[in-house]
Amino acid sequence: MSDADVWMRARDITHRWGGLVAVDRVSIALERGGVHALIGTNGAGKSTLVNILSGELVPTEGRVELLARDVSGWPQPRRARAGIGRSYQRSTIFARFTVFENCRLAAQAAEQRPWNWWRDARRCEASAAAARAALARTGLDDVLDRSAGLLSHGQKRQLELAMCLATGPKVLLLDEPLAGTGPEETDRMLGLLAELRQDHAILLVEHDMDAVFRIADRITVMVNGAVLASGTPLAVRQDPAVQAAYLGGH
């Protein structure tokens, strides 16, 4: 991998909650064009690591780079503006807004202008265009005016991804985007991720092993906060330690 294609990198991240080491010297690189899957049992530290990458948590040790810049000291909103889009394990949307307004407001982050108090937000063309493009890409353009809280579970997952895309990110941190979705929705989401990898660096936290092995080109396995194995799907699948600890007979 050439260094220019590594859009996000974490070096020797350690995070302790009191005496518990939730993340133990983890290094990870996300490159453009790739889907890097992060797998592990519940409590392995996957979500903690994602929170550290996105800037919601300040790690005890280690450093985070985004597009070759050290962003370790940046708070989440600044990192988000610099190119990180993330989704959460539990859908994090504006349930009482329309689908369109969910995305438009997310896109507004790129052009906030809060002092422009007399101008109607709906007339902000840049954010409306970004919202429409993101919704078209995720296939939600036929439910633009529906209240987001009324969407199906799968559609909410799509909406959350659309809200990420509306902000124009370079790096996508997706925390279990397939959790609770049906087979058709899973297919659709994987198809979309395959498309998005062209111009994004994607981190995928996922429990669905079939999906992971279908789409990932690198896999990192975490156990008890530490990296047990990291490499291509084939190498990870054949790793005896992974076999014993996690994959079982898969």
Place this chain on the structure above:
Amino acid sequence: MGAVGLAGIVGLALALVPAFAGSFAVDFVTRIMITAIFAASLDLLVGATGLVCFGQAAFFGIGAYAAVLLTPSDGTAAVLWMLPACMACAAGYALAIGALALRTRGAYFIMITLAFAQMAYYIAHDTALGGGTDGIYLPARPTLGFGLDLGRAAILHGFVLVNLAVVFGFLALLLRSRFGRALAGIRENEQRMRAAGFSTYPYKLAAFAVSGAIAGLAGFLFAIKDGFVNPELLAWHESGAILVIVILGGLGTLRGALMGAVAFALLREFFQSETVFGTFARHWNLGFGLAIIACVALLPRGLAGVPAQWRVRAAARPTRRGAVR
């Protein structure tokens, strides 16, 4: 009919009050309009941004005290600079409170806003600056210019109405602007706003300052209306009362602030009326409190939400009949 048309009719009706009503009614309506401005300021925090501030009376009281304390002892001051000065005093205190309180959340936020408001109350109550429990008289009303005397009830009524219209117009624009939408996003899901790239703290702080300034304006108007201020203006039960008005009227709607102020004033008059309740009117707080509880329990979205509540009922009725058939 659009919201603008409705607002125009209400404004016209309010403007005509001095032409047809006696001095008691004019004073009553002027007071309601001041309360409505105050309620709108709190609704910007509670309804629009989702920040339950339990110290709003401090901003109102600071605006009122500033009106008295800034008036030179030898003569009169001009509204032109007094009004922005009083708003700035209240906004400054709101900024200071907000900067600290916004670092906390939930119940802690409510308690901290209350604590800071009580601090302001005790400064007014126990220091020479505030004149103690008796309060202070306004030395002279500020001058408006154009030969208009704010000492005349009808002129004051008109001046308050203009302020009400400007505040409501300003807030209506603000709430649909990008700033207002960002506040709504913070109310609905702050985590998502931060993940999208909004630094939410400055937004909330700005909302606090604007809210404080508008509450200070209401306090200023109150001081020039009554010509008198006392520490009770800043007391915690005033913060509670304005919160009840906002909830009664309907959170997150401007017309709710006005409707809540009207309903609150009318209910209080009703329960204080000796012609209705006789000697029991002395215990008006009891009936008043029960009436407020009943309103809030029966109208989950407040008075402003009544039309929507009716529409839902009306839509439900034919289906029920259809099911029987």
